[in-house]
Amino acid sequence: MTFIKKTLTASIAVAAATTMAMSTAHAEISDGEVRIGYLADMSGTYRDLAGPGGQRALEMAVADFGGSVNGAPIVVFSADDRNSADVGANTVREWIDQRNVDMVAGLVASSVTIAVTRVLEENNGLGIVSGSAASSITNEHCTPNHIHWVYDTYPLANGTAQAVVEQGGDSWFLLTADYAFGHALEGDVRRVVEESGGEVVGGVRHPFPTSDFSSYILQAQGSGAKIVGLANAGADTVNAITTASQFGLVQSGQQLAGLLIFLNDVHALGLDATQGLLLTTGWYWDMDEEAREWSERYYEEMGRMPTMVQAGIYSSTMHYLKAVEAAGTDDPEVVRAQMAEMPVEDFFARNGSIREDGRMVHDMYLAQVKSPEESTGEWDLYEILSTIPADQAYRPLSESQCKLVQN
Amino acid sequence: MTMIFGVPLAVFMGQLTLGLVNGAFYALLSLGLAVIFGLLKIVNFAHGAQYMLGAFAALLGFRYLGINYWLALILVPLVVGGFGMLMERFLLRRIAHLDHLYGLLLTFGLALIFEGTLVNFFGVSGARYATPEVLQGGLNLGFMFLPTYRAWVLVAALAMCLFTWFMIERTRLGAYLRAGTENSELMQAFGVNVPLLITLTYGFGVALAAFAGVLAAPLYPVSPTMGSSLLIVVFAVVVIGGMGSIMGAILTGLGMGVIEGLTKVYYPEASNTVIFLVMILVLMLRPAGLFGKEA
Numbered sequence: 293m294t295f296i297k298k299t300l301t302a303s304i305a306v307a308a309a310t311t312m313a314m315s316t317a318h319a320e321i322s323d324g325e326v327r328i329g330y331l332a333d334m335s336g337t338y339r340d341l342a343g344p345g346g347q348r349a350l351e352m353a354v355a356d357f358g359g360s361v362n363g364a365p366i367v368v369f370s371a372d373d374r375n376s377a378d379v380g381a382n383t384v385r386e387w388i389d390q391r392n393v394d395m396v397a398g399l400v401a402s403s404v405t406i407a408v409t410r411v412l413e414e415n416n417g418l419g420i421v422s423g424s425a426a427s428s429i430t431n432e433h434c435t436p437n438h439i440h441w442v443y444d445t446y447p448l449a450n451g452t453a454q455a456v457v458e459q460g461g462d463s464w465f466l467l468t469a470d471y472a473f474g475h476a477l478e479g480d481v482r483r484v485v486e487e488s489g490g491e492v493v494g495g496v497r498h499p500f501p502t503s504d505f506s507s508y509i510l511q512a513q514g515s516g517a518k519i520v521g522l523a524n525a526g527a528d529t530v531n532a533i534t535t536a537s538q539f540g541l542v543q544s545g546q547q548l549a550g551l552l553i554f555l556n557d558v559h560a561l562g563l564d565a566t567q568g569l570l571l572t573t574g575w576y577w578d579m580d581e582e583a584r585e586w587s588e589r590y591y592e593e594m595g596r597m598p599t600m601v602q603a604g605i606y607s608s609t610m611h612y613l614k615a616v617e618a619a620g621t622d623d624p625e626v627v628r629a630q631m632a633e634m635p636v637e638d639f640f641a642r643n644g645s646i647r648e649d650g651r652m653v654h655d656m657y658l659a660q661v662k663s664p665e666e667s668t669g670e671w672d673l674y675e676i677l678s679t680i681p682a683d684q685a686y687r688p689l690s691e692s693q694c695k696l697v698q699n
Numbered sequence: 700m701t702m703i704f705g706v707p708l709a710v711f712m713g714q715l716t717l718g719l720v721n722g723a724f725y726a727l728l729s730l731g732l733a734v735i736f737g738l739l740k741i742v743n744f745a746h747g748a749q750y751m752l753g754a755f756a757a758l759l760g761f762r763y764l765g766i767n768y769w770l771a772l773i774l775v776p777l778v779v780g781g782f783g784m785l786m787e788r789f790l791l792r793r794i795a796h797l798d799h800l801y802g803l804l805l806t807f808g809l810a811l812i813f814e815g816t817l818v819n820f821f822g823v824s825g826a827r828y829a830t831p832e833v834l835q836g837g838l839n840l841g842f843m844f845l846p847t848y849r850a851w852v853l854v855a856a857l858a859m860c861l862f863t864w865f866m867i868e869r870t871r872l873g874a875y876l877r878a879g880t881e882n883s884e885l886m887q888a889f890g891v892n893v894p895l896l897i898t899l900t901y902g903f904g905v906a907l908a909a910f911a912g913v914l915a916a917p918l919y920p921v922s923p924t925m926g927s928s929l930l931i932v933v934f935a936v937v938v939i940g941g942m943g944s945i946m947g948a949i950l951t952g953l954g955m956g957v958i959e960g961l962t963k964v965y966y967p968e969a970s971n972t973v974i975f976l977v978m979i980l981v982l983m984l985r986p987a988g989l990f991g992k993e994a
Binding site: 340470496497501507511513527531534538539565 | 707713720815822823824825826830846925968
């Protein structure tokens with residue numbers, strides 16, 4: 293028994309030590325620098341969709357901007373949030389208190405983001421969220437201190453779920469990741485399916501992360517629903533799709549709908565397992581000349597094609613730096629207002645603008661995964677089917693519960 | 700239709716079967732841990748990483764050397780087990796006389812290094828390992844469609860568990876081992892090379908983890924982080940079964956797989972925690988574990 297106690301104490305001590313080592317203070321406070329903190333999952337489930345690649349994209353933006361704004365050098369910090377809201381919030385608190393960080397970029401797991409944006413609001417910081425999906429981040433959890441850049445669950449549901457229902461997939465079974473993001477996505481999908489005349493007949497909320505999906509797939513098979521919707525992301529989605537193929541889900545007449553699938557997921561699963569899958573994306577590397585040009589530069593650095601999140605990190609950092617330059621200050625309130633004033637139009641965003649709730653709305657795309665025969669290269673994975681215009685993709689302000697919106 | 704607590708019998712049976720398959724994994728992994736702890740008193744926190752190394756070795760062996768699944772099932776445990784023996788000989792042995800906690804820290808550190816290195820090269824999305832052709836497809840059990848491969852996993856894992864139990868509890872070699880750890884000086888006086896025996900035992904425990912890794916490769920995406928999530932559960936299984944009890948680890952592994960599987964039907968949100976609840980209960984009522992000998 294003492295042995296077990298000791299083991300447990302030691303495990304906790306080890307965990308605490310790693311946390312502390314990560315947040316060792318470097319108490320140098322100097323103004324005259326634009327300081328950007330990059331916070332993301334650098335080692336877990338969501339590493340490949342943002343992670344080190346996102347940091348590289350951010351550094352590319354800083355370099356392309358010239359390394360300084362109005363003569364003030366740009367400094368980048370980074371940290372691994374390990375998908376823990378506590379770790380993320382503490383890191384950001386320390387960044388603001390001790391390192392005077394002006395802007396926090398990255399921000400992937402929605403639970404981490406919601407905790408971090410609270411810290412930003414309390415300390416009057418500024419955050420640009422590129423990785424998270426929960427639409428609640430600019431709805432009930434909106435603050436005047438953050439902007440949500442790449443995508444959220446509202447257009448994911450609007451794009452994919454609507455397209456699937458229109459093709460006849462009118463009864464759904466939902467596999468939901470049991471935390472803020474999954475709940476938001478589940479809610480959005482349910483709404484879209486029901487509004488389009490379909491029905492959600494059942495569902496299961498699985499812990500995050502889960503490695504064995506066999507039991508849930510079996511439940512989905514037993515439900516008799518035509519469509520099994522995956523309201524999860526990253527390795528969970530990859531696992532669920534792999535397991536579904538082992539259990540012959542598609543052969544037995546059901547269809548999978550991945551609601552949040554990243555380029556790296558499709559790449560990892562291979563086209564054999566994913567061909568024909570419908571998905572909604574905020575951006576695709578091969579969607580036009582401008583996107584391709586940037587992506588090829590990125591590819592030379594990383595040896596992989598960028599995900600929409602990594603591209604969004606570059607785009608949002610550029611926009612931020614331009615705003616700081618134009619405003620002549622890095623005061624969060626002034627910069628945010630400046631960012632909202634300037635339209636967003638670059639290789640990433642089309643018809644982009646930042647609304648009062650902090651949502652950067654821009655064109656979204658309905659895409660389909662190519663078949664192995666259609667694909668001409670390792671990264672030739674999607675075909676863009678249609679564009680969802682910026683003003684229709686996201687939750688209308690008239691339905692907003694955000695405290696910054698006057699309804 | 701017959702219902703069991705509001706769930707159709709067919710669904711219930713299906714979940715029971717899947718629970719057994721997962722339980723077989725828990726059994727195999729916790730068995731390795733139990734052997735290593737029971738005989739060497741090392742808390743092997745690198746066990747998850749060694750399981751992951753097994754899966755990776757199978758994947759890379761196939762990709763670069765063309766080694767097929769069946770060969771990998773034999774070769775990979777030998778290679779990874781050999782690697783484990785080097786770990787024991789050059790690292791663990793140096794701290795064998797110190798408190799258990801040092802072994803725990805050392806193996807935990809090594810696990811982080813293995814994982815981090817592979818994450819750096821391969822990322823976390825994971826890669827797929829093809830199911831061998833003979834085991835593709837599925838069996839219609841009447842109440843469910845069971846992929847053949849999962850049935851094979853159940854059989855192979857259980858066979859390996861029983862083999863291990865037999866080796867340690869019923870053979871002369873096993874008797875030497877047990878005696879050597881009980882009183883190594885006396886055994887050395889009888890001319891038995893105890894340090895070698897210990898190295899071999901650690902290697903065997905690691906080989907069991909690698910064997911489980913190869914079995915898992917076609918089931919789950921092969922990723923550097925696949926072991927860390929499993930390790931904590933497996934430790935809980937060992938604690939429930941009683942540290943160091945061989946049969947205890949096997950039976951508890953299967954039992955916990957089933958309990959977890961049923962939780963996934965009745966209250967899926969708790970499926971990641973149910974094993975720890977059982978652990979707390981067992982520690983309160985039987986601190987030595989269900990099959991542990993000392994209280």
